[in-house]
């Protein structure tokens with residue numbers, strides 16, 4: 001009863017990642033496992049993120065290409081407003097920029113309302129979506145809203161590890177580094193196309209999901225790009241050193257949902273020891289390796 005009352009009193013906003021007039025939640029004590037106790041929608045059957053199992057993905061040759069409109073033209077190297085909302089670093093485009101996406105299965109044009117990040121406290125996790133159980137070190141969400149009210153589509157880009165810095169990210173990272181709390185707003189000219197993979201064809205996975213933060217509103221179209229953006233371990237430290245050391249939700253059950261793609265995906269494999277993220281199995285191997293080092297040093301010392 002109290003829960004219902006709290007919920008109806010405090011949660012007028014269904015914008016999820018856009019407003020904060022909701023009961024307290026975080027990624028620690030009031031973390032993802034606790035959310036369903038306060039936010040009913042968080043235990044729904046169409047939640048995000050998910051593990052994208054490539055063997056389960058349905059190739060749909062009728063899907064239109066994804067159009068990412070004006071992201072890459074010069075007139076969008078416009079002023080962005082960066083802040084820290086207590087959960088993530090979030091940037092709002094200038095109202096005049098009118099960046100948008102269309103195509104895919106979208107029936108209308110969806111306009112960009114914010115860009116924000118999900119990261120972890122070490123480089124072997126941090127993403128919300130996983131592909132064939134592989135975790136990625138960083139994920140960026142481009143939240144878009146259609147003219148029809150409460151109609152959202154989120155474009156998601158996953159990052160992979162590479163040995164050297166991705167120079168294209170340096171100016172963004174220095175802003176991220178200074179965006180420390182909600183009283184800081186940084187207006188900054190930034191070319192957002194640097195957060196997109198450089199391939200001209202934007203192949204994607206598509207499914208119906210939810211916001212990945214309370215109140216976990218469903219009915220969101222998710223478009224996860226198949227190609228990734230590189231980042232180095234040093235660059236990731238700007239995120240892991242944030243006051244919020246990690247802010248990702250684990251994959252939710254797919255239930256009866258379908259994942260579509262505009263291409264035929266190959267099983268996701270870790271290509272080499274560097275330059276790609278590590279699957280859970282690899283991570284376990286690394287831990288076993290560190291454990292044996294600890295045991296060896298124990299034996300040598302005593």
Ligand SMILES: *[C@@H]1O[C@H](CO)[C@@H](O)[C@H](O)[C@H]1NC(C)=O
Nearest residue numbers: 071072073074075076077193
């Ligand atoms: C953007 O502007 C710069 C400098 O004015 C120019 O060199 C570049 O070619 C332009 N790029 C596009 C995509 O128009």
Ligand SMILES: *[C@@H]1O[C@H](CO)[C@@H](O)[C@H](O)[C@H]1NC(C)=O
Nearest residue numbers: 079080081093094095185187
């Ligand atoms: C950025 O946000 C602050 C605080 O809401 C506001 O005062 C400022 O005008 C915004 N700047 C731009 C360029 O939107």
Ligand SMILES: *[C@@H]1O[C@H](CO)[C@@H](O)[C@H](O)[C@H]1NC(C)=O
Nearest residue numbers: 170173174175177178235238
């Ligand atoms: C991040 O901020 C810290 C403390 O202000 C500073 O020492 C460091 O050089 C900054 N790093 C980058 C890459 O901007």
Ligand SMILES: *[C@@H]1O[C@H](CO)[C@@H](O)[C@H](O)[C@H]1NC(C)=O
Nearest residue numbers: 084178179180181182183184
């Ligand atoms: C934000 O950080 C600045 C600099 O450390 C500090 O002075 C200010 O009190 C902080 N504001 C909030 C709301 O935490």
Ligand SMILES: *[C@@H]1O[C@H](CO)[C@@H](O)[C@H](O)[C@H]1NC(C)=O
Nearest residue numbers: 105206207208257258259260
């Ligand atoms: C998403 O839901 C809508 C409305 O129920 C449905 O028409 C569409 O086929 C679904 N999309 C996918 C990829 O399952």
Ligand SMILES: [Zn+2]
Nearest residue numbers: 017116141212
């Ligand atoms: Zn998000």
